[in-house]
Amino acid sequence: MSALLLRTLRGENAAERPVWLMRQAGRYLPEYRALRAQKGGFLALVYDAEAAAEITLQPIRRFGFDGAILFSDILIVPYAMGQDLEFLVGEGPALSPRLVDTALSALQAVPERLDPIYETVKLVRAQLPADKTMLGFAGSPWTIATYMVNGEGSRDQHETRAMAYRDPAAFQAIIDAVVAVTADYLAGQIAAGAEAVQLFDSWAGSLAPAEFERWVIAPNAAIVSAIKARFPDVPVIGFPKGAGEKLAAYARETGVDAVGIDETIDPLWAAKTLPAGLPVQGNLDPLLLLAGGDELERQALRILDAFADRPHVFNLGHGIGQTTPVENVGQLLSVVRGWRR
Numbered sequence: 001m002s003a004l005l006l007r008t009l010r011g012e013n014a015a016e017r018p019v020w021l022m023r024q025a026g027r028y029l030p031e032y033r034a035l036r037a038q039k040g041g042f043l044a045l046v047y048d049a050e051a052a053a054e055i056t057l058q059p060i061r062r063f064g065f066d067g068a069i070l071f072s073d074i075l076i077v078p079y080a081m082g083q084d085l086e087f088l089v090g091e092g093p094a095l096s097p098r099l100v101d102t103a104l105s106a107l108q109a110v111p112e113r114l115d116p117i118y119e120t121v122k123l124v125r126a127q128l129p130a131d132k133t134m135l136g137f138a139g140s141p142w143t144i145a146t147y148m149v150n151g152e153g154s155r156d157q158h159e160t161r162a163m164a165y166r167d168p169a170a171f172q173a174i175i176d177a178v179v180a181v182t183a184d185y186l187a188g189q190i191a192a193g194a195e196a197v198q199l200f201d202s203w204a205g206s207l208a209p210a211e212f213e214r215w216v217i218a219p220n221a222a223i224v225s226a227i228k229a230r231f232p233d234v235p236v237i238g239f240p241k242g243a244g245e246k247l248a249a250y251a252r253e254t255g256v257d258a259v260g261i262d263e264t265i266d267p268l269w270a271a272k273t274l275p276a277g278l279p280v281q282g283n284l285d286p287l288l289l290l291a292g293g294d295e296l297e298r299q300a301l302r303i304l305d306a307f308a309d310r311p312h313v314f315n316l317g318h319g320i321g322q323t324t325p326v327e328n329v330g331q332l333l334s335v336v337r338g339w340r341r
Helices: 002-009 030-039 043-048 048-064 077-079 111-127 141-150 160-164 168-194 210-232 246-251 266-275 286-290 294-306 327-337
Strands: 068-071 086-090 092-096 133-139 198-199 234-239 259-262 280-284 312-316
Touching: 002 160, 002 198, 030 043, 030 048, 043 086, 048 068, 048 077, 048 111, 048 312, 048 327, 068 327, 077 086, 077 141, 077 168, 077 210, 086 198, 092 141, 111 133, 111 168, 111 312, 133 141, 133 168, 141 160, 141 168, 141 198, 141 280, 160 168, 160 210, 160 259, 168 198, 168 210, 210 246, 210 312, 234 246, 246 266, 266 280, 266 294, 280 286, 286 294, 286 327, 294 312
Parallel strands: 068 133, 133 198, 198 234, 234 259, 259 280, 280 312
Antiparallel strands: 086 092
């Protein structure tokens, strides 16, 4: 029998719920902080396949999550497309040259920058217990494009949204290029051992409905179609953070096998509105996990109960915060593990 997480993503509504957490491998874990202090900066860790595999496995060893999410970064794709990438202390990632100033055609692709990521996947899959699922991931084209155009993250994606309105043909070329690289990148992860993949659209919530259709739904649908043509049995999870009421159209039109929902979505609304039988992933507030206590348990049970009638993967509404107490993660897991449909 295949792993619980994989069965759930394929549409089985089991009595118990699989659980993994976005950013479960990272800074809240003392073992991660120790390894990073030894190895150096974030990008150095990502490109050290043995270290990245160890980091991917750390939360599995500590907590027994049902899924191991690849330790990497969404900006590996623009890095492979030829932009320079650095992580600045206290400021986050920076890409150069910015595509608001430089033509896409000026970039020289460096596809070998993807190879160490595939090696990480192979190393993790070789060590992962059979009842755990290896999860690969990539950023969705809209979110990747916001970084490529602006060179860094921004609160409202002003530069990128303005470019998409001002010169939609040029922006479409960026999106199309990201779609092509991302489809190949996810296929490479699957070939290396990933059993399911997730598309992160962290900035999907900044777009008006028509722009959401063009820059979120259409590109994600193209990636899903390309993956399904090569690997029809590999589930694809779509996570359009901030989509709100546009989530239903995303779920219907992208072809994803499961949809992740953020903490702003009412689980009762999602259970009633999303396509029948579609697996759902989410959606505990990461700050509630940080706070812990009785309210954490109440809200976790509310989410579990809301999705009792459809396949559900328990997760957060976004990534786990770096100051989250380890014991709170254990508390959450005991609630999820003890629930039965």
